[in-house]
Amino acid sequence: MLTGDAPQSAFDAKLGDPYATSEQDRLTVLEEILLSVPHIMQMLSAVRDLQLPDAWLVSGGIYQTVWNVLTERPHFHGIKDFDIIYFDGSDVSYEAEDAVIKRVNAALPDLAKLLEVRNQARVHLWYEQRFGRAYRPLDCSMDALTTYAARTHAVAARLNNSGQLVLHAPFGLANLFGMRLVPNYSQMNPETYAEKAARMKALWPELDVVAWDEDRL
Template sequence: MPLTANATRFDRDYLGDCYRSSEDERRAALEDIVRATPDIMAILTSIKRLRLPDGWLVSGGVYQTVWNALTGRPADHGIKDYDIIYFDGTDLSYEGEDAVINAVETDLPLLAERLETKNQARVHLWYEKRFGRPYPPLSCSMESLTFYAAKTHAVAVRLKNDGQLDIHAPFGLSNIFGMRLAPNHSFDNRQTYLEKGARMKAQWPELELVPWRAEAD
């Protein structure tokens, strides 16, 4: 199936089926959607301009933009925030992270209220107090994707120095294009998964929610 430059014409039944379509096709489709979305490109350009170490745009701002393209909705429909992550192990202070947050928001004033910027090197310092369970120290930004509540959440994009798009999706992109929320049982995120699933189903009724297996706990 040839991919059209009009993202709303992408066939999610085809792209969401890993037996019928290839990951290369999904990556090409994702790149087309990202490059056609001005807010996403502004964020990626800012990450590159500010030289955030190991900086990426991740999760909902990416896959929900794809869902909107697939279903013909406005590009920012249902997107609560845009998650920007980076990794700076040389400064684990709150003040250091806050300075980066302020720099990003200053660089993107029109999107500032919807940006969430976090240093992945210090997540383990506050995670247990907020969520009631420990979180391991990470070695890089992309390691964090393996702990997301859903495999569908685990997608990251950034601009390389040559302007090419760098895409990282440790569980692949078929769930994103198939509009399936698939649980990630590598970390006990059942409650987060259920809460996010209910919220997303309300925004995208087409979404398939794969149940969290009780035996996986």
């Protein structure tokens, strides 16, 4: 990894400090980590080859993989699923989404039980019934990242047709590398944040959980 002359632990500490190193350094290290994990690259390659519209691997499969690398845990430790999102507004039916889910599962049979594939163009159609609060229609897959319960969760990766890794993190990567869970107030869901925080803290005790500010309710 990008260590320069510094020990790895010292450089990792810098990555978690937004002022100690650049976002480009964090992007470079994230890329190196993802490229080094075979099942991550298998997923990214399969999704790219399927040519799904605006498709990305997002959230837990990325940030939890990074935490496992940083804490020297097994790659699959604590990972419930790998979220693959895409955006297809031309058909927002459940049947169309289910057909895509089956295509992705067929392309990744060894990982199929861990995959969560969702069309972001139809999330607003079922979200309120499932979670009890409204959800605005999204404009694209990356619009979804701004609605996640924690800013730390908002990270995405995909392979382009040239085989290059493309990364997106609207709130930056310092919290990810600093192992800090930070609330995202664009969706007022403190219950979801607290639930996720408790689960993650149990799995990664090193995690620093920033409490939800009740004054924001």
